[in-house]
Amino acid sequence: MNLSSVSRRDLRLSVEELLAAYATCLDEGRLEEWPGFFTENCLYRIVSRENWDRGLPLAAWLSESRGMLQDRVTALRQANVYGPRYLRHLVSSVQITGVENGKVRAQSNFAILQTLQDDETRVFLSGKYVDVLVAAGEGLVFAEKHCVYDTLRIPNSIVFPV
Amino acid sequence: MNLSSVSRRDLRLSVEELLAAYATCLDEGRLEEWPGFFTENCLYRIVSRENWDRGLPLAAWLSESRGMLQDRVTALRQANVYGPRYLRHLVSSVQITGVENGKVRAQSNFAILQTLQDDETRVFLSGKYVDVLVAAGEGLVFAEKHCVYDTLRIPNSIVFPV
Amino acid sequence: MNLSSVSRRDLRLSVEELLAAYATCLDEGRLEEWPGFFTENCLYRIVSRENWDRGLPLAAWLSESRGMLQDRVTALRQANVYGPRYLRHLVSSVQITGVENGKVRAQSNFAILQTLQDDETRVFLSGKYVDVLVAAGEGLVFAEKHCVYDTLRIPNSIVFPV
Numbered sequence: 187m188n189l190s191s192v193s194r195r196d197l198r199l200s201v202e203e204l205l206a207a208y209a210t211c212l213d214e215g216r217l218e219e220w221p222g223f224f225t226e227n228c229l230y231r232i233v234s235r236e237n238w239d240r241g242l243p244l245a246a247w248l249s250e251s252r253g254m255l256q257d258r259v260t261a262l263r264q265a266n267v268y269g270p271r272y273l274r275h276l277v278s279s280v281q282i283t284g285v286e287n288g289k290v291r292a293q294s295n296f297a298i299l300q301t302l303q304d305d306e307t308r309v310f311l312s313g314k315y316v317d318v319l320v321a322a323g324e325g326l327v328f329a330e331k332h333c334v335y336d337t338l339r340i341p342n343s344i345v346f347p348v
Numbered sequence: 349m350n351l352s353s354v355s356r357r358d359l360r361l362s363v364e365e366l367l368a369a370y371a372t373c374l375d376e377g378r379l380e381e382w383p384g385f386f387t388e389n390c391l392y393r394i395v396s397r398e399n400w401d402r403g404l405p406l407a408a409w410l411s412e413s414r415g416m417l418q419d420r421v422t423a424l425r426q427a428n429v430y431g432p433r434y435l436r437h438l439v440s441s442v443q444i445t446g447v448e449n450g451k452v453r454a455q456s457n458f459a460i461l462q463t464l465q466d467d468e469t470r471v472f473l474s475g476k477y478v479d480v481l482v483a484a485g486e487g488l489v490f491a492e493k494h495c496v497y498d499t500l501r502i503p504n505s506i507v508f509p510v
Numbered sequence: 511m512n513l514s515s516v517s518r519r520d521l522r523l524s525v526e527e528l529l530a531a532y533a534t535c536l537d538e539g540r541l542e543e544w545p546g547f548f549t550e551n552c553l554y555r556i557v558s559r560e561n562w563d564r565g566l567p568l569a570a571w572l573s574e575s576r577g578m579l580q581d582r583v584t585a586l587r588q589a590n591v592y593g594p595r596y597l598r599h600l601v602s603s604v605q606i607t608g609v610e611n612g613k614v615r616a617q618s619n620f621a622i623l624q625t626l627q628d629d630e631t632r633v634f635l636s637g638k639y640v641d642v643l644v645a646a647g648e649g650l651v652f653a654e655k656h657c658v659y660d661t662l663r664i665p666n667s668i669v670f671p672v
Contacts, residue, residue: 195523199357206441209457213476235596272397272498274474276440276459278600279530295533297600297623299459299474299498307471307499309631312598312623314537336596336623337631361519368603371619375638434559434660436636438602438621461621461636461660469633469661 187321189290194282201292201319202280204326209275212347217262220347221255225320228252229330232348235313238334246335246344258347268345272301273310289329290319296333302342311348312336349483351452356444363454363481364442366488371437374509379424382509383417387482390414391492394510397475400496408497408506420509430507434463435472451491452481458495464504473510474498511645513614518606525616525643526604528650533599536671541586544671545579549644552576553654556672559637562658570659570668582671592669596625597634613653614643620657626666635672636660 187200204223211219224230232247249255276297284291293316300310313335319326333348349362366385373381386392394409411417438459446453455478462472475497481488495510511524528547535543548554556571573579600621608615617640624634637659643650657672 198527199361199523203360203443206443209441210443210455210476213457272474274457274459274476274498276438276457276600276602278438278440278602279533281527281530281534293534295537295598295600297459297598297621299471301474301498301500303500306501306503307474309471309623309633312596312625312631314534314598336598336625338625338627339630341630361523365522365605368605371603372605372617372638375619434636436619436621436638436660438600438619440600440602459621461633463636463660463662465662468663468665469636471633 187324187326189285189288189321194285197285197290198280198282198292200326201282201290201294201317204319205277205280205294205315209277213272213274217259217346220259221252224252224255224328224331225322226252228255228328229332230255230328230347231331232333232335232344234338235334235336238316238332247333247347255347262346266345269342270303271342271345273346274299274301274307277315288320290326292317292319296348298348300341308341310337310341311344313348349486349488351447351450351483356447359447359452360442360444360454362488363444363452363456363479366481367439367442367456367477371439375434375436379421379508382421383414385490386414386417386493387484387489387491388414390417390490391494392417392490392509393493394495394497394506396500397496397498400478400494409495409509417509424508428507431504432465433504433507435508436461436463436469439477450482452488454479454481458510460510462503470503472499472503473506475510511647511649513609513612513645518609521609521614522604522606522616524650525606525614525618525641528643529601529604529618529639533601537596537598541583541670544583545576548576548579548652548655549646550576552579552652553656554579554652554671555655556657556659556668558662559658559660562640562656571657571671579671586670590669593666594627595666595669597670598623598625598631601639612644614650616641616643620672622672624665632665634661634665635668637672 318330480492640656642654
């Protein structure tokens with residue numbers, strides 16, 4: 187994708203499509219494909235809104251390369267212990283907030299609904315994605331993804347990527 | 349709509365518009381208009397994610413023609429007994445997953461919020477729509493609609509179409 | 511924006527972008543910017559679905575000019591007393607329902623998730639936006655915004671604009 191020739195609207199629609207593919211990948215539990223949405227030197231963080239708003243660095247999850255994402259997937263498949271659950275992402279209000287030096291800045295709202303085995307479907311996490319994207323072939327990938335969550339009391343725990 | 353000449357993006361936007369009209373029809377309780385979103389020989393199913401993932405056929409709701417959908421609407425209006433409720437659909441992450449032989453395959457995430465008369469608004473059902481669409485006049489209609497739900501413990505019961 | 515030359519689809523995408531900017535403004539608590547989304551002689555209402563469906567005029571919130579919106583913001587900043595909370599809007603199923611005499615009619619579904627300080631993230635309000643928009647410079651602003659809510663038992667209270 188040539189970022190210098192694409193319109194702001196087409197860029198928004200492309201980011202929307204990327205976010206849809208990303209959400210579907212996670213909702214269907216295809217974790218092995220998840221690191222492929224990122225650049226090799228990516229930054230992936232899950233950070234509370236309190237810390238984000240104050241510019242504080244502490245994150246619930248911090249990975250600084252695609253290799254670290256792959257490592258997490260291996261841990262989830264082979265080492266971690268957790269109860270089964272279904273997740274469902276709702277992503278909306280996608281906005282392009284900037285385009286410069288080959289980087290696209292985008293923001294969107296998310297909610298994740300969680301179904302545990304002995305309970306109704308509940309809101310697990312709400313928040314916003316703050317993303318930096320770069321072109322890769324015909325499409326886009328995440329160079330940075332900051333998952334900023336509103337939720338102060340998380341039901342159960344954050345097991346899977348957001 | 350001529351499926352052979354429309355771009356993948358335009359198709360996605362058309363499906364998004366169809367899904368918006370579909371959701372609004374149900375949320376506003378215009379049940380009599382609902383079968384009009386389907387072909388005459390349609391397949392409409394509401395199926396649990398457990399059964400969907402295993403390829404098992406049992407569905408909570410199975411209708412194999414538009415006439416069966418109309419029959420359900422008649423039952424809802426004249427025979428069934430249920431408490432009043434408001435529904436609100438949230439549909440996102442619409443994706444085109446295939447186009448061939450005059451058929452469009454699409455997938456999207458849904459959540460339905462339910463308001464019963466003596467309670468707060470709650471998550472009623474989350475899941476994904478797996479749709480097969482065909483051209484009809486200027487637009488599209490559902491030849492198949494599989495409503496695959498995550499929810500294991502459904503609050504109250506599934507009264508209305510999803 | 512020239513309403514007479516823009517396609518129905520482009521109009522829908524423009525309204526989608528306006529609604530995304532509107533949601534983000536409120537979710538980030540930038541209340542001072544909120545009246546700028548409206549015309550000077552705007553109508554802004556938060557009305558129950560029961561009253562909306564019956565055509566009854568009583569509203570939980572009624573403002574009949576941008577000045578009244580600004581007055582509310584001043585009250586929220588300087589006079590009202592309420593507990594801290596995070597809000598997150600989910601807006602979907604945006605539809606253009608009419609274009610005439612320089613006015614665009616649009617409708618969309620919303621859900622607002624609320625995080626209070628001592629609780630999980632919960633559904634605060636679901637409903638639909640019924641909007642009348644007019645051109646302003648390159649974009650659109652709200653001449654009327656009717657926030658029609660389904661929710662019968664509102665957790666806590668409606669403090670902020672919807």
